[in-house]
Amino acid sequence: MSKTIIISNRLPVQLEIHNNSIISTPSVGGLATGMKSVHESGDSLWLGWSGIPTEDLKKGDDVLIKNELKKHKCVAVDLNNNEIDGFYFGFSNRTIWPLFHYFTEYTEFEHSTYEIYKQVNQKFADKIIENLNDGDTVWIHDYQLLLVPQMIKEVKPDVTIGFFLHIPFPSYEIFRTLPWREELLEGILGSDVIGFHTYDYERHFLSAVQRILGYDAEFNVIKNNGRGILVDSFPMGIDYDKFHEAAKKNSKQKRSEESEVQFEINKHLNADNNAKLILSIDRLDYTKGIANRLKAFEYFLDNYPEYHHKVRLVMLAVPSRSNVPQYKLLKNEIDQLVGRINGRFSEVSWTPIWYFYRSMPFENLIDLYTSSDVALITPIRDGMNLVAKEYIATRTDKTGVLILSEMAGAAKEMPEALIINPNNFEQIANSLHEALSMPIEEQITRNTSLQKRLKNYNVTKWASLFNEALQNVFNVVEKSTVLPLDANAEANLIDKFKKAKQRILFLDYDGTLAAFEKIPKNAKPSPALKERLMRLYNLPNTKLVLITGRDRETFNEWFGDSPFTLITEHGAWLKEPEADWELLEPLSDEWFTSIQPVLESYADSTPGSIVELKRYSLAWHFRNVDPVLGNRRAKDLKATLQQLIANNNLEILEGDKVIEIKTSGVNKGKSACKMLLNENYDFILSMGDDWTDEFMFRELPEHTHTIKVGKKETVAKHFIKGTKEVVGILEKLTM
Numbered sequence: 001m002s003k004t005i006i007i008s009n010r011l012p013v014q015l016e017i018h019n020n021s022i023i024s025t026p027s028v029g030g031l032a033t034g035m036k037s038v039h040e041s042g043d044s045l046w047l048g049w050s051g052i053p054t055e056d057l058k059k060g061d062d063v064l065i066k067n068e069l070k071k072h073k074c075v076a077v078d079l080n081n082n083e084i085d086g087f088y089f090g091f092s093n094r095t096i097w098p099l100f101h102y103f104t105e106y107t108e109f110e111h112s113t114y115e116i117y118k119q120v121n122q123k124f125a126d127k128i129i130e131n132l133n134d135g136d137t138v139w140i141h142d143y144q145l146l147l148v149p150q151m152i153k154e155v156k157p158d159v160t161i162g163f164f165l166h167i168p169f170p171s172y173e174i175f176r177t178l179p180w181r182e183e184l185l186e187g188i189l190g191s192d193v194i195g196f197h198t199y200d201y202e203r204h205f206l207s208a209v210q211r212i213l214g215y216d217a218e219f220n221v222i223k224n225n226g227r228g229i230l231v232d233s234f235p236m237g238i239d240y241d242k243f244h245e246a247a248k249k250n251s252k253q254k255r256s257e258e259s260e261v262q263f264e265i266n267k268h269l270n271a272d273n274n275a276k277l278i279l280s281i282d283r284l285d286y287t288k289g290i291a292n293r294l295k296a297f298e299y300f301l302d303n304y305p306e307y308h309h310k311v312r313l314v315m316l317a318v319p320s321r322s323n324v325p326q327y328k329l330l331k332n333e334i335d336q337l338v339g340r341i342n343g344r345f346s347e348v349s350w351t352p353i354w355y356f357y358r359s360m361p362f363e364n365l366i367d368l369y370t371s372s373d374v375a376l377i378t379p380i381r382d383g384m385n386l387v388a389k390e391y392i393a394t395r396t397d398k399t400g401v402l403i404l405s406e407m408a409g410a411a412k413e414m415p416e417a418l419i420i421n422p423n424n425f426e427q428i429a430n431s432l433h434e435a436l437s438m439p440i441e442e443q444i445t446r447n448t449s450l451q452k453r454l455k456n457y458n459v460t461k462w463a464s465l466f467n468e469a470l471q472n473v474f475n476v477v478e479k480s481t482v483l484p485l486d487a488n489a490e491a492n493l494i495d496k497f498k499k500a501k502q503r504i505l506f507l508d509y510d511g512t513l514a515a516f517e518k519i520p521k522n523a524k525p526s527p528a529l530k531e532r533l534m535r536l537y538n539l540p541n542t543k544l545v546l547i548t549g550r551d552r553e554t555f556n557e558w559f560g561d562s563p564f565t566l567i568t569e570h571g572a573w574l575k576e577p578e579a580d581w582e583l584l585e586p587l588s589d590e591w592f593t594s595i596q597p598v599l600e601s602y603a604d605s606t607p608g609s610i611v612e613l614k615r616y617s618l619a620w621h622f623r624n625v626d627p628v629l630g631n632r633r634a635k636d637l638k639a640t641l642q643q644l645i646a647n648n649n650l651e652i653l654e655g656d657k658v659i660e661i662k663t664s665g666v667n668k669g670k671s672a673c674k675m676l677l678n679e680n681y682d683f684i685l686s687m688g689d690d691w692t693d694e695f696m697f698r699e700l701p702e703h704t705h706t707i708k709v710g711k712k713e714t715v716a717k718h719f720i721k722g723t724k725e726v727v728g729i730l731e732k733l734t735m
Contacts, residue, residue, distance in 0.1 A: 002135035003043035004467070005128060006035055009088070009144040011048040011074050017061060022068040031141060031166065033239050034459040038139070038467055039073065047127055050076040053084060077127050079120065086116025092144045093321060099178065100143065100170050101287040101381040106326050109179055118147060121187075125151035132156060137470055140191070142166045147183065150190030157484075162470040163191040164234070167383040168409070169201040175208045185213055189224055192473045195234045195466050197384045197409040202233045210627040214657075227711065230473050234466045235413055237458040238389045244455075246366045247394035261360070262367040268312055269371065271349070276436055278313045279372035281365070281387050282379070283320040284357070286330050289380040289405065289422040290317060294337040294353075296378070296428035301345055301352060304433055309350045311436065313376070314368060316356045331357070369394035374401050374435045377408065378422040384409040388417070389454050398444040398451065401435035403428070413453065416446040485707060485718040485725075493685075493705050494732050500683030502541050506672050506696055509548040509555075511656060511689035512709045515723050518624050520612065525558055532727070535734040537564055545675060547571075547668050549655065549692055551614035552581060570653065570662060570692055571671030572616050584674070585666050587616040591648055595661055598640060606633045617662035619655075634659055655690045669695030676701070686716075687726060 012032035013024045026032065039046055050065055057065075062078075069076055079087070090113030098106035125148050128138060132152075139162040140148050149161050175181060185208060188194060196202045206217050215224050222229040258266070269275045278297075282288040297313050317334060321327045338355045345352045360368075369375075375391040385408040392402060392414075402417040404410065411419055418431045483489070497503060507513055510523055513533075517523040537544045547567040548555060555568045556575070566575040574582045592613075599611045599620045608624035620637060622630040637659055641652055651664040672686070686696045689709035697706040697716045706716035709726060720726065 002133070002137065003045055004038060004137045004139060005131060006039060006044065006046045006139050006141070007124060007128060007145060007148065008046070008048045008141040009092075010051060011069070011072075011076065012036070012039065012046055013069070013072050013074060015050050015052055015065060015068065017052065017056075017064075020064075022061075022064045024068050024072065033242075034236060034463050035139075035141075037460045038463050044073060045131055046072075046074045047077060047124065047131070048074070049079050049084075054078050054080045075127065075131060077124050079123070083116060083120050083123075086113045087120035088144065089321070089324065091117035093324065095178075096143045096146070097167070098286075098326075099174060100167050102168075102170060102174060103286060103381075104174065104177065106286065107177075111179075114180055118183075121145060121147035122151055124148050125155075128152055129155055132159060134158075138162065139164070139467070139470065147187035148190075150187045153190035160470060160473065161191045162193045162195065162466065163188055164195040164466060165201065165383075166197070166236070168381055169196060169205045169208075171204050172207045172211050175204070176212065181208070181212055185209055189213075189215075189222065189229055192227075192229060193466070193470050194229060194231045195469075196231075197233065197235050198412050199233045200412075201383075201409075202231055206231060207628065210631075214627050216631070223712075230469065232469060234462055234469075235409065235457070236384050236386070237454065237460075237462045238386050238393060239460075240389075240393050240451075240455045240458045243366070243369075243390050243393035244396065244451075246362070247370050247396045250363075250366050250370050250394075251396060259364055259367055261364045262371070264354075265314075265367060265371045272310055274310045276307075276311045276374070277372040278311060278374045278376050278432065279368055279391070280313060280315040280376050281368065282317060282377075284317040284327065284331060284334070285320050286326055287379055287381050289378045289407075290315075291330070291333055291337060292380065292422055292425070293376060293378045293428070294334070294341060296425040297353070297376075297432075298337075298341050298344075299425040300429035300432045301341070303429055307433075307436065308345065308352075309347070312350075312352060312354060314354045314356075314372065316358075316360060316368065318359045319357065365390075366394060370396070372400065374403060374432065376403050376428075376432070377410075378403070378405045378420065378428065379408050380405070380422050382408040382410075386410070388414060392447060392450045393454055395447055395451070398447040399440060400447065401438055401443055402450075403431050403435055413457075414450055416450050482708065482711070482714055482716060482719050484711075485720050485729075489718055490729065490732070493729075496705075497683055497685070497733055500541075500681075502679070502681045503539075503683040504543040504545065504675065504679075504681045504685075505536065506545045506547050506668075506675075506684075506686040506688075506700075508668075508688035508690065508693050508709075509546060509550060512687055512693075512723065512726055513546075516623065516656070520621065521554070530562065532730055532734075533562070533564065536730060537562075539734065543675070543681075545672070547672060547688075547696070549619075549653075549660065549690070551612070553615075556581070565675070567668070567671050569614050569617055569666075570660075571666050571668050572662070574671065584671055585663065587663050587666070589616055591645075591650060592618065594644060595641070595650075598637075598644065599661075602633060602637050606630070609633070616666075617660055619658050619660040621658045623657040625657075630657065653692055655692055667695040668692055669697075669699030672696050673699050687729075 008031060012027050014027055016023045065076055094108045124145055137160045141164050149163050152161060209215050209222055210217055215222050220231045280293060282290055338353050342351055342353055369391050377385060377388045388402055388404050388410045404414060404417040404419055405422040406419050407422055418435060420427050420431050510516055514523045545565040549570045550568055552568045552573045555566055559566055563577040572587060574584050595618055599618055603609045603611050606625055609622040612619040622634060638652060649664050650661055653660040684700060684704040686700055686704055687707045694715055708714040708716040708719040711719045
């Protein structure tokens with residue numbers, strides 16, 4: 001039976017070694033709660049770090065941990081202190097975390113921590129593969145494991161992989177500063193479904209993929225070597241019923257059952273009929289905007305003195321990453337701000353800020369949620385922020401006002417809140433005044449809509465929708481039917497080649513025999529390539545044809561003295577060994593005068609693009625153009641050209657980052673078939689990477705071995721990854 005394997009940095013249970021035994025307690029975080037339904041239903045497995053470094057384990061502890069985790073359907077990935085420091089505290093939280101939250105000034109680019117990050121990601125991937133069976137589904141979570149999807153896909157190409165990022169994905173301009181940007185993007189793209197909290201993050205990711213990797217994206221599907229990868233937004237919900245029911249229970253408790261926190265809250269509220277509480281709950285993190293929030297509260301007290309003695313800010317800051325220098329500095333800054341504000345405004349019977357630097361049990365959180373008139377949630381940047389949703393869920397009488405930063409992902413779903421810019425102290429102060437004076441009827445109207453939405457789209461719904469997308473991804477994304485040239489297919493090809501009596505090979509050049517270059521003229525063949533081709537040519541009864549879209553002059557310079565057959569400009573020119581160039585079709589360049597100025601105009605207005613003049617065709621190359629701009633200009637150019645070439649016996653070829661205009665009817669397929677006239681080849685091989693090579697694949701005889709270089713949409717029978725694999729095949733043919 002197939003299973004779902006869930007992977008996260010930490011497991012959904014917390015382990016503690018006590019008196020030679022393992023004590024496990026369930027985690028209470030949003031991910032553990034959200035994935036609970038997926039994990040408990042059917043056959044599933046959860047992989048992650050146990051939370052205990054290997055150095056802290058005594059002999060036999062690993063067996064105890066393994067057995068305890070087995071009860072919870074979990075498997076541990078073992079990490080030592082060096083790995084934890086480099087992977088988690090290093091690259092994850094000193095590189096990815098600050099950069100993805102736009103804190104470039106805190107971002108460290110250390111090669112040593114990236115190497116450890118990569119090693120630990122490989123550890124996770126190896127452990128997943130070790131527990132993976134055919135038909136299983138893999139769901140990977142968050143920024144600590146960005147490389148894992150591709151690591152799995154390389155070993156298990158048929159496994160379905162989902163990836164969800166729980167933090168923001170930054171804009172292209174921020175992400176591009178990463179030295180390892182290509183590796184991280186390729187790592188994520190090993191997934192079949194990629195999820196984000198908001199459309200903004202999804203849009204930033206698609207932009208980075210297009211601009212950095214150059215992959216095409218149609219709507220929210222990325223085309224990567226023939227694979228379709230679905231990218232979508234799935235805003236994470238909360239366990240609404242858990243918080244709502246806890247709040248109901250809290251409202252019915254007797255005075256003797258109240259917690260110490262509730263007792264102190266009630267003292268403040270009972271002191272004055274107009275007493276109000278403003279709630280602030282966050283991890284102590286620079287992304288949460290706590291310092292700005294305190295300064296805005298100070299601004300509020302300065303500008304609205306009528307709230308002195310009546311309003312108190314209850315600020316809970318949960319300790320986080322206290323060994324990281326920026327967090328130590330932040331703690332000092334918060335302590336000083338709280339001290340200064342309380343020092344300025346406090347009186348004998350009133351302190352404006354209650355400050356708690358600790359975590360609180362769930363019951364005390366409910367005390368705070370249900371007793372606070374306003375929740376002030378103002379992160380500078382936040383992937384989602386579930387506290388905002390939890391506060392609304394606990395308002396059983398539908399009163400209370402949420403003030404929420406527009407920079408939190410939750411703001412997209414909660415427009416009824418008072419949405420503020422976390423850097424605008426005046427706006428925050430005014431919003432506090434509006435919230436504290438808002439009529440009850442308006443509060444109820446706003447919260448009725450919010451609660452309905454949060455109840456309907458809860459955390460279980462979130463997990464269900466993502467899992468549904470994962471299970472149905474191949475119904476949404478067209479799955480390629482072309483087969484890889486695996487070991488068996490390759491062996492069969494080589495065997496037929498060697499047994500054949502008469503052989504012919506049609507080999508494309510750019511993207512097949514040679515990798516693409518930013519400047520096309522720089523793709524000159526290496527001595528090693530020429531020597532390899534000569535070995536093929538020297539095989540008995542073997543005809544070698546290099547067939548390219550390149551211009552005749554360039555190919556003559558590169559291969560004119562070689563004994564191969566050369567076909568250039570997509571079939572316009574032919575050169576047989578020891579013969580002059582021959583024009584295969586009656587062609588004219590008279591149309592250049594109307595088309596060339598258009599191409600040059602687009603080149604002038606599109607930085608990085610160039611116009612290539614061939615003898616009987618024109619090409620506009622945009623490989624070095626920003627991918628988004630290039631694709632847009634290419635569409636515009638194509639539309640313009642289609643009007644110009646009407647009734648002129650011309651056609652447009654769309655190649656790999658190139659648009660070419662040539663006389664209609666001239667193509668590689670037609671010219672390749674001419675090479676077969678009056679000959680009886682019992683082995684034909686055709687290899688190419690471009691759309692223009694599809695003419696060969698279509699028109700050559702059925703028994704032709706057609707191979708696409710790169711997994712793209714094709715009529716070829718097989719595909720291989722790239723030019724290195726082409727070299728490998730040619731080497732084996734000559735062995």
